[in-house]
Amino acid sequence: MAKNLRAADAAQLDLDGTGMRVAVVCGRFNDLITNRLLAGTEAGLQSLGVADDDVTVAWVPGAFELPMTAKAFADTGRFDAVIALGCVIRGETAHFDYVAGECAAGIMRAQLETGLPIVFGVLTTENLDQALARSGGDEDKGRESAEVAVEMVGLLRAIRA
Numbered sequence: 001m002a003k004n005l006r007a008a009d010a011a012q013l014d015l016d017g018t019g020m021r022v023a024v025v026c027g028r029f030n031d032l033i034t035n036r037l038l039a040g041t042e043a044g045l046q047s048l049g050v051a052d053d054d055v056t057v058a059w060v061p062g063a064f065e066l067p068m069t070a071k072a073f074a075d076t077g078r079f080d081a082v083i084a085l086g087c088v089i090r091g092e093t094a095h096f097d098y099v100a101g102e103c104a105a106g107i108m109r110a111q112l113e114t115g116l117p118i119v120f121g122v123l124t125t126e127n128l129d130q131a132l133a134r135s136g137g138d139e140d141k142g143r144e145s146a147e148v149a150v151e152m153v154g155l156l157r158a159i160r161a
């Protein structure tokens with residue numbers, strides 16, 4: 001009989017963030033959207049039991065700065081997870097692929113190097129309408145990021161125990 005560390009059905013996950021310390025790095029570029037993402041993340045963390053005092057928020061210029069800042073937080077050893085929030089809109093930049101691609105690659109590298117979950121809460125969209133829809137419209141990438149952080153901290157603890 002296989003031993004399951006986590007439910008296959010996300011709805012059955014009993015997420016508990018009590019006592020978890022979370023750093024949130026938020027890109028200022030497209031701050032109409034990133035403020036909405038941050039609101040979703042903060043509400044999500046609170047609803048999962050993460051204390052307000054255990055959440056640290058830092059703003060950076062844009063998505064390109066997220067990986068280095070997330071890694072700096074992870075390297076302190078003072079956090080259980082880092083959430084990186086940003087918004088890159090294709091129509092508004094000729095270097096969409098560089099900013100979005102390097103951000104994603106940098107975050108992946110930082111989490112593999114540090115062993116700490118770093119959540120990719122970065123919207124990469126074609127236009128502003130899509131970004132609005134995914135930041136508290138039809139979907140809420142901010143709240144989703146809070147859930148991913150708490151889930152991954154719990155799973156990694158179970159694996160490493």
Ligand code: INI
Pocket residue numbers: 027029030061062063064065086087088089092093095099
């Ligand atoms: N940063 C973003 O977060 N989103 C964008 O859409 C964006 N555009 O359009 O260029 C963007 N650029 C800034 C970039 O993240 C860096 O802050 C800048 O290049 C300085 O390193």
